[in-house]
Amino acid sequence: MNKPKILILGAGYGGMITASRLQKSTVAKDADITLVNKHNYHYQTTWLHEPAAGTLHHDQTRMKIDSVIDTSKINFIKDTVVEIKPEEKRVLLKDTELEYDYLVIGLGWVSETFGIPGVEDHAYSIRSVNSVRLIREHIEYQFANYNRSEEKEEGALTFVVAGAGFTGVEFVGEMTERIPELCEEYDIPRDKVRLVSVEAAPTALPGFDEELVEYAMNVLESRGAEFLINMPIKEVREDGVLLNDDTEIKSNTIVWTTGIRGNPIVEDSGFEAMRGRVKVEKDMRAPGHDDVFIVGDCALIINEETNRPYPPTAQIAIQQAYTVANNLKSLVEGKADMEEFKPDIKGTVASLGGKEAIGVVGSRKLFGNSASVMKKMIDNRYLYLLGGMPLVLKKGKLKMF
Numbered sequence: 001m002n003k004p005k006i007l008i009l010g011a012g013y014g015g016m017i018t019a020s021r022l023q024k025s026t027v028a029k030d031a032d033i034t035l036v037n038k039h040n041y042h043y044q045t046t047w048l049h050e051p052a053a054g055t056l057h058h059d060q061t062r063m064k065i066d067s068v069i070d071t072s073k074i075n076f077i078k079d080t081v082v083e084i085k086p087e088e089k090r091v092l093l094k095d096t097e098l099e100y101d102y103l104v105i106g107l108g109w110v111s112e113t114f115g116i117p118g119v120e121d122h123a124y125s126i127r128s129v130n131s132v133r134l135i136r137e138h139i140e141y142q143f144a145n146y147n148r149s150e151e152k153e154e155g156a157l158t159f160v161v162a163g164a165g166f167t168g169v170e171f172v173g174e175m176t177e178r179i180p181e182l183c184e185e186y187d188i189p190r191d192k193v194r195l196v197s198v199e200a201a202p203t204a205l206p207g208f209d210e211e212l213v214e215y216a217m218n219v220l221e222s223r224g225a226e227f228l229i230n231m232p233i234k235e236v237r238e239d240g241v242l243l244n245d246d247t248e249i250k251s252n253t254i255v256w257t258t259g260i261r262g263n264p265i266v267e268d269s270g271f272e273a274m275r276g277r278v279k280v281e282k283d284m285r286a287p288g289h290d291d292v293f294i295v296g297d298c299a300l301i302i303n304e305e306t307n308r309p310y311p312p313t314a315q316i317a318i319q320q321a322y323t324v325a326n327n328l329k330s331l332v333e334g335k336a337d338m339e340e341f342k343p344d345i346k347g348t349v350a351s352l353g354g355k356e357a358i359g360v361v362g363s364r365k366l367f368g369n370s371a372s373v374m375k376k377m378i379d380n381r382y383l384y385l386l387g388g389m390p391l392v393l394k395k396g397k398l399k400m401f
């Protein structure tokens with residue numbers, strides 16, 4: 001009898017944990033499992049603000065897929081997904097095409113631009129190893145070039161971070177650590193450099209505990225960051241941003257972190273989506289598609305207590321992957337009962353650079369170094385789930401204090 005074909009698209013948190021759970025279960029011998037990803041490595045998206053600022057080498061955030069996935073049990077294909085054809089149970093890749101009996105879509109996210117002119121053309125995004133390497137190099141070039149030019153370009157050393165949500169604040173935190181190092185290295189007075197965080201909402205870190213938000217802003221302002229809150233950006237230009245009140249900030253470096261939408265491939269392939277994310281059934285399947293599971297940032301689930309979507313996080317992607325793997329096992333075994341996904345939100349911790357962070361874990365608020373240690377423990381825990389102690393020792397954040 002032919003084995004069922006399971007195809008997993010994307011080796012992010014959702015895809016990797018699904019694959020790793022399946023490889024440890026009987027499904028690995030009862031089904032043909034294939035994982036497709038556009039790179040031959042998996043990277044930790046939640047760490048990317050660090051290599052973007054240059055406070056961590058990007059190699060620390062990535063690992064070869066075949067170093068954590070057993071390719072004798074799971075077939076890995078390095079290729080780019082172009083289109084999903086759910087009616088034909090086929091997926092078109094750049095170089096080939098694949099058929100499936102069961103599909104798992106874990107293709108992650110793209111930046112939400114809200115249609116603001118110029119974002120696509122002139123802003124940088126903290127999205128992948130390649131994109132953050134570009135940001136780091138670009139920032140360094142601004143410093144390296146500054147002393148050379150006779151007429152100092154106005155925006156050369158002004159760094160604008162659009163969005164003071166989690167990603168934006170974490171990146172600003174890393175930049176406040178990195179800027180003094182770059183000033184030292186390139187012999188530039190610190191007061192020549194501006195770091196401006198621009199947020200459209202009435203507060204930084206919208207939705208987060210007010211006391212922690214105030215703590216975070218005080219820490220970052222004391223290190224020289226400026227916050228423009230309640231100030232939408234109207235346009236992004238080659239040489240800066242135009243704000244809602246028509247003031248202009250000249251800048252060669254605009255990093256866009258105002259939120260995400262699901263990978264457009266999903267919507268373009270005919271799945272009904274809201275901001276690119278599919279409102280999945282309780283068992284993580286796409287409505288009307290009993291053979292398609294969606295995991296991570298491409299999936300949307302509603303928090304029934306607030307009647308609002310859960311924010312897209314790695315924490316949820318990982319938990320969803322456990323449910324998806326269990327449900328695939330049931331389907332392969334011919335069982336009809338599906339597990340329902342129930343998020344178990346353990347808390348949220350945001351780093352502020354160096355030894356500072358803020359967070360809520362359970363009902364406890366954490367500040368400063370204790371939050372920073374917690375953040376590193378969370379980062380290491382994921383590595384442990386994926387590759388056990390050897391991976392923690394190889395890639396983990398072992399300098400805790």
Ligand SMILES: Cc1cc2nc3c(=O)[nH]c(=O)nc-3n(C[C@H](O)[C@H](O)[C@H](O)COP(=O)(O)OP(=O)(O)OC[C@H]3O[C@@H](n4cnc5c(N)ncnc54)[C@H](O)[C@@H]3O)c2cc1C
Pocket residue numbers: 009010011012013014015036037038039042043045046047048049079080081082106107108109126127166167170263265295296297298312313314315316317349350
């Ligand atoms: C700087 C930053 C900090 C964050 N911090 C936190 C945090 O502290 N805690 C938290 O819980 N969440 C955090 N998040 C959010 C978290 O990273 C995402 O929710 C999570 O990465 C979603 O996982 P995913 O598996 O859906 O997608 P991803 O992890 O983005 O993985 C998608 C994968 O699909 C691949 N891919 C994409 N398109 C294609 C294609 N066409 N063909 C083949 N492969 C493709 C990508 O290369 C990638 O490997 C943070 C995000 C950022 C940017």
